[in-house]
Amino acid sequence: MIAIKPHHFVDIVTALGAGQTTYEAHPYGHALHTVANAILANRDVMLRIEIGADDICLPCRHNVNGACDDTLNNAANPKIPRSKGEYNLMLDQRWSERLGITQGDEMTARDLCALISTRMGDISDIYREIAPEAVVKRHAELTGGIRAFLAQRAA
Numbered sequence: 001m002i003a004i005k006p007h008h009f010v011d012i013v014t015a016l017g018a019g020q021t022t023y024e025a026h027p028y029g030h031a032l033h034t035v036a037n038a039i040l041a042n043r044d045v046m047l048r049i050e051i052g053a054d055d056i057c058l059p060c061r062h063n064v065n066g067a068c069d070d071t072l073n074n075a076a077n078p079k080i081p082r083s084k085g086e087y088n089l090m091l092d093q094r095w096s097e098r099l100g101i102t103q104g105d106e107m108t109a110r111d112l113c114a115l116i117s118t119r120m121g122d123i124s125d126i127y128r129e130i131a132p133e134a135v136v137k138r139h140a141e142l143t144g145g146i147r148a149f150l151a152q153r154a155a
């Protein structure tokens with residue numbers, strides 16, 4: 001069972017659509033590499049929705065008692081909060097509402113991906129703080145990632 005924030009899972013699928021199929025350790029010490037590699041290796045791994053610190057955050061140097069203390073450089077776009085934790089919560093709440101999921105829900109990665117495919121709709125409302133052209137690129141990569149993710153059949 002992997003605890004994961006909705007937007008972290010979306011990011012992994014989006015990156016897959018951009019061609020990223022493997023991950024290396026990050027200087028922050030977070031577990032994106034192990035979690036993403038585990039999900040990409042087994043589309044049917046069980047996930048538990050976590051809106052707070054998830055299994056990616058647990059070993060991260062910016063995880064301080066369950067809260068993210070990292071900051072974003074929002075000088076060029078003040079609509080994005082400077083607090084990464086605050087922005088993450090905004091994204092996770094929007095994705096949760098869009099997908100009809102909530103803290104503690106359990107499902108396979110394949111089922112969560114299928115849910116995103118069915119319910120994602122217009123993601124410009126979820127990523128309303130970023131530039132329209134960046135949203136168009138993100139939408140194309142997410143769509144491609146969903147296709148690639150769901151194309152791999154169960155072992």
Ligand code: SF4
Binds near residue numbers: 056063
């Ligand atoms: S959200 Fe914050 S605590 Fe979690 S992995 Fe990213 S930087 Fe680390």
